Amino acid sequence: MNLTAQDEIAVYVEGVREALAGLPAATRDELLEDLPEHLAEVLAEGGGSLYERLGPPAAYAAELSASAGFTATAQPEGERSRIAETAARHRARIDRALRRFDERVGPVLGYPRASEFLVLLQPAWWVLRGYLAAMAVAFMLHDHGTPLGLLPRPGGDDLAAVLLLGLGLLGSIWLGRRERPAGSWSRRLQRLGTGFLVIFAVIGFFEVDSAAQRDYYYNVGYTDERPDPTSNIRDVFVYDADGKLMVGVQLYDQDGQPIHLGEPSCYDSYGDPIPIANPGYPYCPGQAPFQAGEPSLSTAPSTGPSAGSPSPSPSR
Template sequence: MNLTAQDEIAVYVEGVREALAGLPAATRDELLEDLPEHLAEVLAEGGGSLYERLGPPAAYAAELSASAGFTTATPPAGERSRIAETAARHRARIDRVLRRADERAGPVLGYARASEFLALLRPAWWVLRGYLAAMAVAFMLHDHDTPLGLLPRAGDDDLAAILLLSLGILGSIWLGRRARPAGSWPRRLQRLGTGFLVIFAVVGFFEVDSAAQRDYYYTVEYTDPPPEPLSDIRDVFVYDAEGRLLVGVQLYDQHGRPIRLGDPMCDDELDSPVPIVNPGYPYCPDQAPFRAGEPSLSTAPSTGPSAGDAEQPPATPTTPAIPSPSR
């Protein structure tokens, strides 16, 4: 026979009531006061019947009894019974306060209860929970020599990180679509895992934020590049086979293009740079490195002034005829 939601709730509440028959009437009524509303919320979440989501009424009654301080449905005697009844009354009051807060916050979000809006966010939480679980696994397997990043990288393989992320999200969705664990310990482990992931998410958020602020400004160290060939040449001095300095020399490559080296400037008597009007090598003949009586560039006469010519007085500078470069 198909039962409506109200009938299913009524049958389940009656089963829990019978299982709590050994408790004092006042305690039993307080434990059952908000049970119909809670069962209605469980049914609204979907995922199966109350029996599938919460287990048998007797198991649920045992959990309620344990939450009130009773190890069994049989009430303890003396002082322990009074403490348990007081705890049950406080629990009922807390549940009423939470229910009122839920009803008052609901209209702000556009719903009768805030829990109805949060129920719509459950699939998003499943995805986020899977991501956080994958990041937690990667954090434990990471060597911490390099930043972890936003992907759950256990190493340098991005494909493995995407696979781990996919497994975490799919596993979380599968776990979320299952019925709520019937036993108390599975539910406690689930809540403990959820609390750990929430703390992990908060700590990770502040770590990423701190790293972003710390790396916003950084110092860049530049190293001087190696000197280029001929980069330190300021002037060119050309000597003939007899060791005589040539003045007004022009240099051209194999295509007739002029070769420019150095800076066509020469210092005057006040050590101030003066530009050369008709540049030709050398720019500053007075600064020639080899003069009479000084060592030559090479001992070979064919490559520079000879040692014998160094003893002769320098020849009068002449400007050899240079063919005009082809344009």
């Protein structure tokens, strides 16, 4: 399989890195720091591949190790070296695909490469990283009895929220302005922390979105709050001009529609039902509030006004 110059350099560097696995991490990183540039110069001179010019990566690693004062660090060629070279080839392909993507997306953003535009967003990322770090700390210190909100407010203390947010922002900006960590473990720890904050931000975003969907509004209908004066009426008692109770009275409105008030039922003082003898009002003549003389029966039938009385005029 034909490899480009960048792929060949990446494969060779990875082979040298695997061969130097026995060295301290700081020494190994120092030896490999300028190796890609040196290998690019070797290829530019021509005369064959890196393997042909410099020999196997393990042999070249032995020379680097010896120059640093270490011996017997080179690993023999074998199955481990072949696996390392295969992994390096795949890594080189991924790097090449990322470079192509970087170069194609860049013009859309107005830059030769998208990475150049992302560099301008670093200060914004520093601020966002500080906010996410403060929120993560507040989440771990929160009692979870009440919602945390959008501020790092552990225990609901606003002053603690301001202090924690300020420390997070200042610490993140200070970390961003520093040079890239030299040690491999420091870089891995920084990448691990960044990945954790990204996952924390995604989960928090979906939590806030779910809470916003749950807090929908109810349609509030306005009703007349004035009390109904007929709501407590259970029976109707009608008296004539002489103060006598009229029994079997029918009530109609101006449109000839019957008026129904109360419930057509009657109970004695013990709560037992009493049969209703006459249609109309009152349902319980014996429970009239005023007893003046003998009750007189009205001549109005139960089905409507009497024939002799004028019929109600329909409403217009």
